[in-house]
Amino acid sequence: xxxxxxxxxxxxxxxxxxxxxxxxxRKHDPEWLGKVVEARWAVxxxxxxxxxxxxxxxxxxxVEREFKAVGAHGTGQxxxxxxxxxxxxxxxxxxxxxxxxxxxxxxVKMCLLYSxxxxxxxxxxxxxxxxxxxxxFVVNGQKxxxxxxxxxxxxxxxxxxxxxxxxxxxxxxxxxxxxxxxIDVRPLRQITDEAHFNEVFITxxxxxxxxxxGTPTQGWEVLQTALAYERSLMGDRARGPRSGAGGSTGDMxxxxxxxxxLGDPLIRQDIARVTALRTLNGLNNARAKxxxxxxxxxxxxxxxxxxxxxxLHEEARLRTSIxxxxxxxxxxxxPRAEDANFLTLNAYFTSIGGGTDQIQRNIIGERVLGLPxxxxxxxxxPFRQVRSG
Amino acid sequence: MAEFTSDDRGALREALRRLLQDHGxxxxxxxxxxxxxxxxxxxxxxxxxxxxxxxxxxEAHGGGGGGPIEIEMVMEEAGAALLCSPLLxxxxxxxxxxxxxxxxxxxxRLLPAIADGSRIATVAITGTTxxxxxxxxxxxxxxxxxxxxxxxxxxxxxxGQLADVLLVVADTPDGTAxxxxxxxxxxxAVAALPTFDHxxxxxRINFSGVPARVLASNRPAWEAVQEAMDLALVAxxxxxxxxxxxxLDMTVAxxxxxxxxxRAIGSFQAIKHxxxxxxxxxxxxxxxxxxxARCLAENTPDAAAAISxxxxxxxxxxxxxxxxxxxxxxxxxxxxxxPAHLYLRRARADAQLFxxxxxxxxxxxxxxxxxx
Ligand SMILES: Cc1cc2nc3c(=O)[nH]c(=O)nc-3n(C[C@H](O)[C@H](O)[C@H](O)COP(=O)(O)OP(=O)(O)OC[C@H]3O[C@@H](n4cnc5c(N)ncnc54)[C@H](O)[C@@H]3O)c2cc1C
Numbered sequence: 001x002x003x004x005x006x007x008x009x010x011x012x013x014x015x016x017x018x019x020x021x022x023x024x025x026r027k028h029d030p031e032w033l034g035k036v037v038e039a040r041w042a043v044x045x046x047x048x049x050x051x052x053x054x055x056x057x058x059x060x061x062x063v064e065r066e067f068k069a070v071g072a073h074g075t076g077q078x079x080x081x082x083x084x085x086x087x088x089x090x091x092x093x094x095x096x097x098x099x100x101x102x103x104x105x106x107x108v109k110m111c112l113l114y115s116x117x118x119x120x121x122x123x124x125x126x127x128x129x130x131x132x133x134x135x136x137f138v139v140n141g142q143k144x145x146x147x148x149x150x151x152x153x154x155x156x157x158x159x160x161x162x163x164x165x166x167x168x169x170x171x172x173x174x175x176x177x178x179x180x181x182x183i184d185v186r187p188l189r190q191i192t193d194e195a196h197f198n199e200v201f202i203t204x205x206x207x208x209x210x211x212x213x214g215t216p217t218q219g220w221e222v223l224q225t226a227l228a229y230e231r232s233l234m235g236d237r238a239r240g241p242r243s244g245a246g247g248s249t250g251d252m253x254x255x256x257x258x259x260x261x262l263g264d265p266l267i268r269q270d271i272a273r274v275t276a277l278r279t280l281n282g283l284n285n286a287r288a289k290x291x292x293x294x295x296x297x298x299x300x301x302x303x304x305x306x307x308x309x310x311x312l313h314e315e316a317r318l319r320t321s322i323x324x325x326x327x328x329x330x331x332x333x334x335p336r337a338e339d340a341n342f343l344t345l346n347a348y349f350t351s352i353g354g355g356t357d358q359i360q361r362n363i364i365g366e367r368v369l370g371l372p373x374x375x376x377x378x379x380x381x382p383f384r385q386v387r388s389g
Numbered sequence: 390m391a392e393f394t395s396d397d398r399g400a401l402r403e404a405l406r407r408l409l410q411d412h413g414x415x416x417x418x419x420x421x422x423x424x425x426x427x428x429x430x431x432x433x434x435x436x437x438x439x440x441x442x443x444x445x446x447x448e449a450h451g452g453g454g455g456g457p458i459e460i461e462m463v464m465e466e467a468g469a470a471l472l473c474s475p476l477l478x479x480x481x482x483x484x485x486x487x488x489x490x491x492x493x494x495x496x497x498r499l500l501p502a503i504a505d506g507s508r509i510a511t512v513a514i515t516g517t518t519x520x521x522x523x524x525x526x527x528x529x530x531x532x533x534x535x536x537x538x539x540x541x542x543x544x545x546x547x548x549g550q551l552a553d554v555l556l557v558v559a560d561t562p563d564g565t566a567x568x569x570x571x572x573x574x575x576x577x578a579v580a581a582l583p584t585f586d587h588x589x590x591x592x593r594i595n596f597s598g599v600p601a602r603v604l605a606s607n608r609p610a611w612e613a614v615q616e617a618m619d620l621a622l623v624a625x626x627x628x629x630x631x632x633x634x635x636x637l638d639m640t641v642a643x644x645x646x647x648x649x650x651x652r653a654i655g656s657f658q659a660i661k662h663x664x665x666x667x668x669x670x671x672x673x674x675x676x677x678x679x680x681x682a683r684c685l686a687e688n689t690p691d692a693a694a695a696i697s698x699x700x701x702x703x704x705x706x707x708x709x710x711x712x713x714x715x716x717x718x719x720x721x722x723x724x725x726x727x728p729a730h731l732y733l734r735r736a737r738a739d740a741q742l743f744x745x746x747x748x749x750x751x752x753x754x755x756x757x758x759x760x761x
Binding site (some may be wrong): 115118119120121122125144145188189190191193197264266313320321324325326327328329330331333334337341344345348349351352353356357358361362374376377378386387388 | 515518519520545582583584585586589591648649650651652654657659660712715716719720722723724725726727729730733737738741742745747
């Protein structure tokens with residue numbers, strides 16, 4: 001690894017490495033990811049003590065470009081791996097040394113134990129408790145809407161550690177081991193007829209104190225870091241059609257041609273309008289990246305998830321319009337209808353999950369535009385006195 | 390038509406609402422929608438006893454002699470309860486067509502059994518294009534002497550797999566004609582289509598050399614089909630308005646009870662404004678549906694325009710209301726066990742049957758052009 005390489009040196013190095021190590025058709029499994037981590041390509045923006053190269057954003061993007069050019073995955077995790085980034089920022093050195101490489105190699109499965117029946121948008125209202133017993137905490141409570149909890153090894157958990165301070169001030173953030181007796185995961189059937197998300201009942205589960213991120217009451221701050229990564233990911237990409245019947249997510253022209261409605265002037269107008277949303281979002285993101293590469297952050301960054309939510313809902317509506325009566329159907333025999341209907345429903349994953357559109361608008365209005373904050377009646381009272389529901 | 394006083398109507402609405410509370414609850418809907426037939430024969434008998442299945446059938450044929458106003462009202466209740474039944478197909482579309490053909494013999498033969506619920510009829514209109522226009526008809530009839538045979542495909546046939554009798558719209562050398570076919574006839578192949586709205590049943594029906602009885606008409610048969618579809622559209626508009634209202638009520642109740650940040654979510658302007666918009670959508674849909682029903686009942690000159698208006702206004706209102714409701718509920722409405730998606734599915738189905746909103750907007754503007 002060269003120190004402070006020029007762009008040309010860096011590109012030469014990554015190309016050479018890929019030429020030697022990558023071959024088409026190779027799986028993106030822990031073995032491959034292990035090689036990427038070892039060669040310090042997984043997180044090039046990170047410091048050298050933690051698997052990185054200390055590169056700036058612009059150079060890290062050169063690395064990403066080279067990986068993408070050959071179809072290899074595994075780099076750019078310093079942007080995309082929300083678990084590893086959160087751990088890097090706040091975990092104890094011992095826990096970091098254990099968990100971070102495993103996360104970068106995708107060897108451990110993760111889930112987010114944030115939402116509860118009484119605390120969704122108002123995440124600081126959680127009532128799951130973590131009580132300190134010296135070298136470990138004991139956790140009790142219930143989480144809900146926990147995606148992928150069934151096969152998770154760890155959950156990033158927020159739990160209340162102090163009930164006598166205001167709600168944001170008494171929360172701890174933990175890597176909770178999921179495979180233990182006190183954790184009962186019950187799948188919930190979704191409107192898409194899948195069961196990715198779950199209820200998680202936690203009864204006297206234990207978590208080593210070493211798995212705490214930050215101090216026992218610093219959880220809200222840690223959560224903000226984790227949420228920022230999650231939301232930026234959700235703004236970047238979303239799940240496409242389930243049918244796998246081909247046709248890229250945004251190819252409305254192809255869909256209309258196939259459905260025989262491409263000549264319909266109403267459909268044409270609609271395709272223009274909806275395709276523009278995706279294109280404009282792409283342009284916004286490119287501009288934000290350029291700003292970031294030059295060291296300034298852009299307000300656009302925070303708009304991504306909201307923009308994606310609108311794109312997904314609008315594309316699903318347009319697909320329906322293009323198909324007409326065919327959208328009445330479902331099932332593998334009717335992949336186009338299946339796509340339109342699935343995407344109509346799954347769009348709520350982005351407009352509700354990770355913080356609803358309404359909450360996103362509040363945050364953007366307050367943090368980006370500097371609009372006055374909405375008064376919050378229970379913000380400063382000790383949590384014990386807060387009204388729940 | 391029989392005279393219904395507003396008391397009669399009120400009593401019918403009340404009785405139906407109570408029946409659906411007792412026998413058409415959400416749990417009943419969920420139980421029924423996963424059965425093959427997708428309807429509950431016991432509930433169907435109760436609907437018959439209440440005079441619903443034969444509401445539109447003339448009294449001479451054992452029906453209630455009701456009209457668009459009564460059926461629109463009934464469908465508001467049906468929509469609110471997500472009633473799973475072939476009422477739209479047999480009691481509305483088929484009855485409308487049989488009464489519009491002006492064929493006394495066919496009416497006398499078929500209507501009494503439809504009215505008493507013992508036979509279920511439906512009308513096969515569109516082919517695989519799903520356009521519900523004369524050009525979209527996918528079945529052709531050929532004549533040899535006095536005998537007719539049918540060939541081709543009808544699709545999106547509502548409750549086609551339940552029907553005891555099919556009224557098939559077909560092309561003939563002399564234009565559109567209506568044929569009566571029993572589904573058990575050799576050459577008829579009825580395939581159930583899997584529907585996104587699990588409370589609806591649709592079928593694709595193939596005809597290959599099927600002998601069929603022509604139902605002579607004293608007017609161009611397509612006119613009678615269009616009229617039957619207009620009646621069905623008024624009924625659907627009622628269903629959409631009623632469905633939208635049920636969703637509005639459910640959502641407002643939730644916004645009052647769900648607490649986040651120490652207050653009911655309905656106290657946030659974002660939620661309050663969405664709720665208010667849903668109210669406007671729902672009220673407008675209700676007005677459009679009832680207005681269309683009245684115009685059709687009185688056969689006013691602007692009835693066609695009123696029906697087209699109701700068709701797209703109510704379809705769009707129901708879709709918007711159900712879609713927004715999910716967002717307003719948050720995660721809970723992303724679960725199968727919450728009713729929000731059942732309404733969304735119904736709304737998306739209703740928005741396609743007998744022509745989508747773009748089609749009805751075009752019809753509407755054509756009426757406006759003629760009037761201007
Ligand atoms: C598919 C899916 C996957 C998910 N996966 C996970 C997961 O893995 N882990 C996890 O922890 N959570 C997960 N969630 C939960 C998600 O984060 C919450 O559903 C979301 O934050 C909303 O919370 P809620 O469902 O309690 O709705 P509520 O907070 O009750 O919101 C109800 C309505 O009120 C509105 N509202 C609330 N507060 C305000 C306000 N201040 N101003 C304006 N409007 C407001 C909301 O926008 C919404 O419309 C998932 C959700 C979904 C749908």
